[in-house]
Amino acid sequence: MQSQDLAVNGIKLHVHMAGPETGRPIWLLHGFPECWHSWREQIPALVAAGYRIFVPEMRGYGRSDAPEDIEAYDVLTICADIQASMTALGQHDVCIVGHDWGAMVAWHLAQLEPQRVSTLVTMSVPFAGRGKRPAIEIMRELFADRFNYIIYFQQPGVAEQELDADIERSLLIFMQGASSGNLLLQKRPADSKLFDGIATPGELPHWCTAEDFKLYIETFKKDGFRGALNWYRNFERNWQKTEFLQDVKIEQPTLFLVGDKDPVATLEAHTISRMPSRVSSLEQHQLSDCGHWIQSEKSAEVNALLLGFLERHFPA
Template sequence: MFNPDDFPKPTLISVNGVELEVFEAGSENSRNPIVLCHGWPQHAFSWRYQIPALAAAGYHVIVPNQRGYGNSARPNDVTAYDLAHLTGDLVALLDHFGYDDAVFIGHDWGANVVWGMALLHPNRVSKLIALALPYQERGDIPWVELIEGFMGPDNYMVHFNKHPGVADAILDQNRLRFLRNLYRKNQQPHTPEPGMAMINLAKAEVATGEALMTDAELSVLDAAFEVSGFTGSINWYRNLDRNWHLLAGVDPIVPHPALMIYGERDLIPKSPNLSDFVPNVEIVSLDTGHWIQEEKPKETTKTILDWLK
């Protein structure tokens, strides 16, 4: 397991009108930047196993806590968490370091932001790697309505939008229990309980599967969300339909070299037509659940480094 004391120390960097808490490794002199983007409800710490290996391979590794997380800024305006702002932060981060472009790697929501970078700022992306979440096709129906039609009103993404503030408060009140119950591995397939899944996790006394993190590792996330609360990060979901409108008229094809890493036991479905939208994609599946780079750190890191070569 990883010793949290070995994680890089952060710097607060002013970009795009906000301050971001940024962790770095490797040499800026390498002129070989790679940006790692975490998901929800995560932290830059989720990349703890990949950062040393990427730095050793000659990359300047840049790992922000994105807006709403950790000690990064938490704007009050919900629309400040749309895809234009999230990708704008990363563009400004490249500008701060003097880079024209970079390799971008994202997991979960971070993958969505990386796909957004390729769509909204294609010249700032050299290659991209997505974990867990494949490219999301922009269809004719806004995303919250689409999700509700398939998954029902209790789906957590729908609930976040239809009942603002409700889940935020429950997760804040049950922070450590929620995180401990969420970060599990080797869970057996089971029928979900009725109700909103994230609220259920926050209230459940007993979790299934095995703990993904040691208590010391979990304490990093617990301390971060004690500072930030959950509202800023949940506001990313409250911009799903705004993002759908923002992408209207944007060329939907991602021409960049891309690697898609799925967790074979992840509940997020694989894309049946990924190569239609990402013609230069290579697809790899690992025997993991959702927390790919933490469940199988050596395999994930090797997959990333082999593809980058």
Template sequence: MTEITHRFVRSDSGLRMHVAEAGEGPLVLLLHGFPECWYSWRHQLVALAEAGFHAVAPDQRGYARTGGPAEAGEYTLLHLVGDAVGLIRALGADRAVVAGHDWGAPVAWAAAQMRPDVVRGVIAMSVPHRPRGSKPPVESMRRLFGDGFYMVRFQEPDAPEAELDRDRAATFRRMLYGMSGDGPTPALVAPGGGGLLDVLPDPERLPAWLTPADIDAYVEEYAESGFTGPVNWYRNLDRNWELTAAWHRAPIGPPALFLAGDRDVVSVGARQVIDTMTDFVPNLRETVWLPGCGHWTQQERPAEVNEAMLRFLRAL
């Protein structure tokens, strides 16, 4: 069995990052989403390593063992792309394929858009590339979904992370089950001043792909950092819009692969964007829909995800 090892690497951005890695060969950087960490790539680290790749899954800025700065303004998309690109260099590679799930997908898309000299391919899961809009996003989301929409709620100080930190085991159970293909289809809009967890039920029984040991692993990984850093990513949505004006509607050139679950509320809600993504990602090689899969693609359907990733990687 291939071993996953751990170490700390200082990205060229200056951030000391915890990474999990396996294998030797061309570098594949695996960027997790919210509320996850390196552990969400546990199945891919081994599969990619055994196929002849150097697979590296960092805890991104603010997350788990990496941790991060206290100031919310230090979690912009430019910081996150800088961490990823700087990590590629710090790992001794000139170029890499960058894969991202959930929040990791926008970081992967942006890295490919901003630094195509470093990113030789991009694999995104659950979140498609959205061209920069004409207006800051938070107010637009407020008008569309109301004040109870979780991304709008996450703009508030202190309250979102207080809710998520209160019982971390329950947070991970509710999030991972509630947005999976085995759970309900959540609206992600909390009624009457409630929080995100109010719309995600605590399951009586975990689905087959998620074990109590997995929940324990997430809780342990978050023991030191908590949720303030992860929520800070959301607090920069409008700032990201301001900072990325130079890439307004710029195409993404490197070869790309997109995967999504057909029961993922995020992907299904973005179906029109996904169907027209080649307008801005002209080298999109394949879009893979995973039947019965929810939001946690690489955890819910590891075999299918690994197969699609390796098919894409071998064709580069």
């Protein structure tokens, strides 16, 4: 692995790189609350297949800059980080792979860059175009009388105070509870905190070693969770700024993966069912006995599906 700071889009973006310099470029975009190391099982497999891999620490995370302003984290600005990076590196034909929030960035990059982003892989978060209303409006109506973590994240400083108080515990709970839905789907009063009634897991999940976990913790030591949470505070702004993409379908060959125990599969079932109407060339798979952290929990299956898809649509 190599790493480099790229001065792009008004920030410093820290990017990890691996593989032959002549290999076709693949970008791996992580989600929340993850880090570049969440792709640790995919990087060697992709490098062995002959690809050049680029894994950024996304805006607000780790060694990349974390601007103070909430407005600095709307989806088009985050996309621009990757677009400017591709330009700086002279890339004209790439595959974008994204998980969780990284998947949302990947979906939008495919719309914004139909020529340069020739192949798309998304995991855990589906996409069926811009909604008729901002998603946060709908959430506030649906969860007027009960807790919802995204609504809880909206007030600046509140979630940060809870999550930053014990970064190790916060990440451990996310890894265990957010994977299968215990943390996100549990019914609680609207004025609850995120971890109210949630016990601290006694051990790491089977897919994360102590050494791996140290890198997750290191990611949030510098700036805490503030930058990462600011992504959630732009739902309405994202909706307003993407009106020009309203009718843009995704024409690139696209692979979508989701776990059968992922709470997103339940919460976004309607979106998943609508994807074929907005994604013209879609291949999708649901992995059995798998939660939200799909590329870690089922790394062998993910790698097999990913490499098979790439061989057909983005050969090294």
